[in-house]
Amino acid sequence: MKKKFLNLLKQPITNSYLRKIDKKTIKKEFFYNLSVGFDDKNYLVSLINPINPKKQYTDKYAHRASQSVTMNESFKQIALKLKKRFVSKFSLESGSNDGVFLKNFTKKQIIAVEPCKNLAKITNKMGYKTYGQFWNKKIARKIVKKHFNLDLIFSANTISHIPNLKETFDAVCLALSKNGVFVFEDPYIGSVIKMNSYDQFYDEHVHLFSLLSISEILEKSNLKIFDVELLPTHGGSIRFYVCKKLSKIKIKKNVFDLKKKELLQGLNKLSTYKKFSIRINKSKKSLIRLLKKIKKKGKRVISYGATYKSATIFNYCNIDSNLIEYVVDSTKNKQGKFTPGKHIPIKSPGSGIDKNIDYAFLGAWNFLKEIKKKEIKFLKKGGKFITHVPSVRTIGL
Numbered sequence: 001m002k003k004k005f006l007n008l009l010k011q012p013i014t015n016s017y018l019r020k021i022d023k024k025t026i027k028k029e030f031f032y033n034l035s036v037g038f039d040d041k042n043y044l045v046s047l048i049n050p051i052n053p054k055k056q057y058t059d060k061y062a063h064r065a066s067q068s069v070t071m072n073e074s075f076k077q078i079a080l081k082l083k084k085r086f087v088s089k090f091s092l093e094s095g096s097n098d099g100v101f102l103k104n105f106t107k108k109q110i111i112a113v114e115p116c117k118n119l120a121k122i123t124n125k126m127g128y129k130t131y132g133q134f135w136n137k138k139i140a141r142k143i144v145k146k147h148f149n150l151d152l153i154f155s156a157n158t159i160s161h162i163p164n165l166k167e168t169f170d171a172v173c174l175a176l177s178k179n180g181v182f183v184f185e186d187p188y189i190g191s192v193i194k195m196n197s198y199d200q201f202y203d204e205h206v207h208l209f210s211l212l213s214i215s216e217i218l219e220k221s222n223l224k225i226f227d228v229e230l231l232p233t234h235g236g237s238i239r240f241y242v243c244k245k246l247s248k249i250k251i252k253k254n255v256f257d258l259k260k261k262e263l264l265q266g267l268n269k270l271s272t273y274k275k276f277s278i279r280i281n282k283s284k285k286s287l288i289r290l291l292k293k294i295k296k297k298g299k300r301v302i303s304y305g306a307t308y309k310s311a312t313i314f315n316y317c318n319i320d321s322n323l324i325e326y327v328v329d330s331t332k333n334k335q336g337k338f339t340p341g342k343h344i345p346i347k348s349p350g351s352g353i354d355k356n357i358d359y360a361f362l363g364a365w366n367f368l369k370e371i372k373k374k375e376i377k378f379l380k381k382g383g384k385f386i387t388h389v390p391s392v393r394t395i396g397l
């Protein structure tokens with residue numbers, strides 16, 4: 001049974017950047033209540049009322065994974081690693097976005113499934129066969145029939161977006177070859193709790209996984225985890241290596257070790273999540289206090305990265321353009337628009353943060369290192385970043 005432990009209030013769809021903010025557009029904006037629950041049977045943390053994916057993954061999907069140097073490098077590394085470790089004649093990526101992972105393979109080695117038609121168009125143009133559809137048993141059957149069974153299925157930051165995990169994993173099981181492997185990675189609930197990064201809860205993150213929860217769920221689709229890695233990506237992610245239950249692949253010791261660690265962290269207990277919820281409320285108060293104090297001194301504050309994560313923060317903490325003048329983001333199709341819910345204008349970062357700005361809230365705190373490097377001039381002249389991770393604070397040079 002899913003037990004609610006967190007209420008992040010009224011939230012918009014994070015990918016719904018507004019083109020204009022006239023009365024009609026604002027009236028049409030869609031909101032829902034973002035609350036999060038813990039299932040004490042399979043230890044899964046998920047949204048209480050997930051949105052219909054058809055509303056989210058449309059042909060106007062804005063996010064482009066290849067926007068950051070960090071992500072390009074991280075996808076290159078995992079592609080190299082997978083090619084070295086597993087022999088795969090035929091691979092598939094589910095949720096290929098703008099091809100940031102695919103481009104590390106030849107067009108014969110890999111195909112893709114991507115529900116956002118605008119993104120599928122990009123990778124089809126690049127020459128990678130991409131089915132513009134949601135990953136499910138139907139498409140898995142179609143692919144196996146048309147091509148072959150898959151030796152490798154990879155998916156990054158996608159599986160946690162899918163409400164129906166049973167259908168997803170059943171589709172994986174039927175598409176994999178006998179000794180095929182399924183590797184997927186998503187933000188890790190263990191890190192989210194440690195980092196107090198509650199902004200990882202938003203409409204697209206229908207679940208936040210632990211090893212304990214995923215082991216339970218995969219079991220029901222005749223799959224098992226044989227290896228696991230904790231990654232720094234997105235402020236803390238987990239990568240699962242999965243094969244068929246009957247496969248001879250041996251389960252590595254680190255799988256058992258991480259399970260023990262998760263039990264010690266209490267990821268199997270509702271009380272852990274209830275305590276987390278109290279810390280989130282404190283973090284909210286502390287962030288609002290800091291922003292108001294800075295504004296009172298007449299300082300100018302912007303935000304860096306029109307991320308989905310920051311939509312949660314702005315809407316939960318009621319932060320609008322009275323506190324944050326504008327947001328900068330390097331993604332061209334976010335620029336000139338307004339953030340969902342709080343309608344803060346989004347601009348290009350140009351050649352760096354404007355010299356008259358004093359503070360920049362880190363919407364993209366997970367790229368702090370990359371952003372610090374880019375914005376060294378801002379820091380050198382006394383500019384400071386603001387973050388809530390792991391606690392509310394400012395960051396100078």
Ligand code: TMP
Pocket residue numbers: 067068069304305306307308309328329330331334349364366367370371374
């Ligand atoms: P993400 O955290 O969901 O991957 O989103 C990161 C966002 O931040 C994305 O819209 C691109 C933007 N961004 C910048 O504008 N400048 C940067 O230097 C970096 C690293 C990201």
